[in-house]
Amino acid sequence: MEKDLSARVDAVKEENLKLKSENQVLGQYIENLMSASSVFQTTDTKSKRK
Known part of the structure; x- marks a missing residue:
């Protein structure tokens, strides 16, 4: 059970980093x-109109 949870946490961390990177590219x-x-x-525009 603890191994499964640890693996899930690692997968979520990895996905989070991937999404952060994609967000930077899109930004x-x-x-x-x-x-x-x-x-x-x-x-x-205001300074150009003067």
Whole structure:
């Protein structure tokens, strides 16, 4: 029973690391898309209008 639980914990830890890594990749991808899109580049519009 304890071996099964330990193996399960290890599997969950491994899956967690994998998902964290995938989230980082997706986050970077989204940032790149946002920076390439004019829709999200509105932070500096006030200074350009002056």
